Amino acid sequence: xxxxxxxxxxxxxxxxxxxxxxxxxxxxxxxxxxxxxxxxxxxxxxxxxxxxxxxxxxxxxxxxxxxxxxxxxxxxxxxxxxxxxxxxxxxxxxxxxxxxxxxxxxxxxxxxxxxxxxxxxxxxxxxxxxxxxxxxxxxxxxxxxxxxxxxxxxxxxxxxxxxxxxxxxxxxxxxxxxxxxxxxxxxxxxxxxxxxxxxxxxxxxxxx
Numbered sequence: 001x002x003x004x005x006x007x008x009x010x011x012x013x014x015x016x017x018x019x020x021x022x023x024x025x026x027x028x029x030x031x032x033x034x035x036x037x038x039x040x041x042x043x044x045x046x047x048x049x050x051x052x053x054x055x056x057x058x059x060x061x062x063x064x065x066x067x068x069x070x071x072x073x074x075x076x077x078x079x080x081x082x083x084x085x086x087x088x089x090x091x092x093x094x095x096x097x098x099x100x101x102x103x104x105x106x107x108x109x110x111x112x113x114x115x116x117x118x119x120x121x122x123x124x125x126x127x128x129x130x131x132x133x134x135x136x137x138x139x140x141x142x143x144x145x146x147x148x149x150x151x152x153x154x155x156x157x158x159x160x161x162x163x164x165x166x167x168x169x170x171x172x173x174x175x176x177x178x179x180x181x182x183x184x185x186x187x188x189x190x191x192x193x194x195x196x197x198x199x200x201x202x203x204x205x206x207x208x
Contacts, residue, residue: 109191151190152201
């Protein structure tokens with residue numbers, strides 16, 4: 001099969017002696033760009049968001065426990081200066097109820113964290129893992145906390161402790177044109193390479 005400049009062949013295989021299956025996609029040169037796209041506005045938006053985030057992190061200093069591209073979890077004691085909150089576009093807002101606060105927090109890697117609220121509720125976020133009953137028996141607050149404490153105590157960090165879970169994955173069998181359910185194994189461990197971790201589990205920037 002040859003599609004010229006219109007198509008790019010991604011792969012092919014023979015189903016039988018007379019039938020072949022070919023996968024393809026449109027060539028990049030043939031893409032029709034949207035007239036509503038503005039790369040400069042897109043770059044400005046993401047850059048401005050990072051500046052706002054950095055300004056907040058600079059004011060929080062050691063109060064910051066965790067941050068993502070659009071969220072920050074930080075400690076707040078009596079007398080500390082907290083960032084202003086509002087519901088307007090571009091400002092930070094509170095994601096938990098006004099009468100609640102986080103009593104305990106643990107994070108093992110980006111987008112993998114859990115916290116306990118004063119009202120008793122527990123919130124768990126783990127990227128790439130379906131949080132069903134079976135997986136939550138292995139990935140929970142105590143297991144994540146154990147990973148972090150073990151990582152901090154293991155100064156060599158050569159063999160970090162891991163948590164293994166099994167997931168049901170739906171895959172397409174191209175050879176037989178069927179949908180199959182496969183069991184895949186995923187592991188979770190502490191991933192921390194953005195800053196230098198001291199023996200006290202406190203961190204500081206590289207080169208500091």
